Amino acid sequence: MQRGAAKKLLGFSPNSRPTLSQIKAAYRRKVLESHPDLFPAHEKSQAESKFKQVSEAYSCLQEGTRFRSPMEGTYVRVVRTGVPTGYGRSNRTLVKTPFVLLVLGIVSFGGLNATRAYKRQKEAYPSHNPFLP
The missing domain is CATH 1.20.5 (Single alpha-helices involved in coiled-coils or other helix-helix interfaces)
Known part of the structure; x- marks a missing residue:
């Protein structure tokens, strides 16, 4: 998933720079809205696909905001x-x-x-x- 689409899915504007805490808060909100166990049986498949998209968007944004280790890309x-x-x-x-x-x-x-x-x-x-x- 691309970062712009992930930001849009979690409720941020595409050119914003959310912090890790903001990303976590938005992810938790979206998970509570789209968790499959909260929907009736006939809507579970849609909720499950939405839940997977939200999880993928969160992992995409979380990887981008993690701090790189000082050794990454450098030589000793x-x-x-x-x-x-x-x-x-x-x-x-x-x-x-x-x-x-x-x-x-x-x-x-x-x-x-x-x-x-x-x-x-x-x-x-x-x-x-x-x-x-």
């Missing part, structure tokens, strides 16, 4: 730092996390090696001073 740029800048902002945690983990690993293993070296030195050269470890 990678700046010199190597940080992907998608969705309008840079995600620096993707870059910082591996480096933080590397630093923590190096510090912890370095601390273990320093502890072992201290214990070896203490065994090799024991201190007779009771206040020193």
Whole structure:
């Protein structure tokens, strides 16, 4: 269905720009007017076809007023730092996390090696001073 026909079916002028809330309100009004369960048996087929047209018009207009995602139709740029800048902002945690983990690993293993070296030195050269470890 074309947007002009959909607007006309929901009660808007063809060159108007209704908001999503206005479209929803018009759709609800038209659904209550044309719902097949509200009509007698001999008029149900006409009401059902009208109901389907209203639903199609609503889906056509709703698709047109949805906000596009920032990634739609654009490419992800990678700046010199190597940080992907998608969705309008840079995600620096993707870059910082591996480096933080590397630093923590190096510090912890370095601390273990320093502890072992201290214990070896203490065994090799024991201190007779009771206040020193």
